[in-house]
Amino acid sequence: MTKQLQILVVEDEEAIRTGLADVLVYHGYGVESAATGPEGLRKALTGQFDLIVLDIMLPGIDGYEICDRMRAQDPEQAIIMLTAKTSDEEIIHGLKLGADDYVNKPFSVQQLLLRIEAVLRRSQAGIEQARNIRLRDVEIDTANLSGRKGSESLSFTRREIAVLSYLAQHSDRPVSREELLTKVWGYPGNLEFETRTVDIHIAKLRRKIEGLPKEPVNLVTVRGAGYRLVTLD
Ligand code: CA
Numbered sequence: 178m179t180k181q182l183q184i185l186v187v188e189d190e191e192a193i194r195t196g197l198a199d200v201l202v203y204h205g206y207g208v209e210s211a212a213t214g215p216e217g218l219r220k221a222l223t224g225q226f227d228l229i230v231l232d233i234m235l236p237g238i239d240g241y242e243i244c245d246r247m248r249a250q251d252p253e254q255a256i257i258m259l260t261a262k263t264s265d266e267e268i269i270h271g272l273k274l275g276a277d278d279y280v281n282k283p284f285s286v287q288q289l290l291l292r293i294e295a296v297l298r299r300s301q302a303g304i305e306q307a308r309n310i311r312l313r314d315v316e317i318d319t320a321n322l323s324g325r326k327g328s329e330s331l332s333f334t335r336r337e338i339a340v341l342s343y344l345a346q347h348s349d350r351p352v353s354r355e356e357l358l359t360k361v362w363g364y365p366g367n368l369e370f371e372t373r374t375v376d377i378h379i380a381k382l383r384r385k386i387e388g389l390p391k392e393p394v395n396l397v398t399v400r401g402a403g404y405r406l407v408t409l410d
Contacts (some may be wrong), residue, residue, distance in 0.1 A: 181228040182297060186210040187217030188259065189235050189246050193407075197230065199294075200286050216240030218356035221254075228255045228297055235273065238377075241274055242381065248275040252322075252335065255300040257292055259284070270376055275334050276361070278374070295363040310345045310393040311409040315386045317341060324386075331385050336361075340378055344396070351399035379404060 184206045188194040191212070198208045209224065211217035214237035221229055221243060229247065240258055258271040259280040266278050276355035277296045280289050308318040317324035317331070319338050326330040333341070339361050339395050344352055354372040358364045362374065383390040399405050 181205065181207045183207040183209070183225065184293070185217070185220055185224060185226040185229045187214075187229065187235065189230040189312045190232075193232075197286075197289070199223055200290070204290065206389075211275075212306060213226055214240075214243060214296045215296055218243045222250055225306060226254070228257065228293060228299065229260065230257050231276070231295070234258065241270060244271065245276045253300070255296050257296055266372075271380075272334075272336075272374075272377060288371060291364070299363040310406075312386060312407065313409065315379075315395060317386070326386065333385070335376060337382055337385075338359070340382065341406065344404065345408055347409065348406050351402035351405040353403035358401065 186194055186197050186201070186208060188210070189212050194210050194212060198210050201208045206387075209220060209226075211220050217231070217235065217240075218238055225346045228296040229243075231240045231243060235243075244256055244258065247256065252275070256276045258276040259266060259282055260271065260279050261282045271279050277299070278292050280292055288335075309319060314359055314374065315324060315326045315331075317333070319342055322333045322335065322338055324333065340357065343357065343361050357375050358372065379396065380390070382392050385394055386395050392404040395407055396404050399408060
């Protein structure tokens with residue numbers, strides 16, 4: 178028998194919170210919910226959840242702060258953020274704080290379930306640890322989520338290291354955004370998912386590992402084919 182996966186839903190809108198809890202229980206998950214920021218933070222920090230579904234706009238403490246505090250305690254915690262606006266800034270801010278994924282409101286239950294399954298599949302599988310990665314002027318320590326660019330020290334999220342590791346393992350060829358979504362994010366390959374998540378991560382990575390992010394020499398775009406990591410090994 179496999180263990181029942183536990184999900185914490187932090188959402189102040191009652192209809193969404195209870196609706197989501199019902200659907201997740203129906204799909205076999207154990208669910209706890211919280212209606213305010215402080216309650217969500219307390220449960221997140223004291224409980225053992227396989228995944229936290231986290232609204233951003235919450236009374237008391239917002240979802241960004243909960244995500245940040247949770248990450249400080251447990252860098253491995255899987256988190257999906259619910260974003261009310263479709264603004265890139267909101268999404269980037271959430272991903273920067275270490276959310277694994279985001280779903281825009283209003284969302285379909287089916288869409289959220291697929292993302293939940295994908296995030297859980299990844300976190301259950303763990304990150305495949307690659308060797309350290311050497312690039313021009315950059316060294317990346319994948320085990321410690323850190324690196325150096327000249328005298329500057331770098332830090333990476335788990336997801337960024339997973340992207341870099343996958344690209345490094347296939348550095349002899351370009352990797353398409355769809356392949357990254359399938360292999361690194363764990364989405365089923367036959368679904369049309371937005372590829373913006375990949376682009377946002379690539380842009381963030383370039384700011385870290387390139388001298389001139391607009392003229393990349395390490396993480397290059399191969400027109401019409403995808404991204405390629407130019408490794409020195
Ligand atoms: Ca809200």
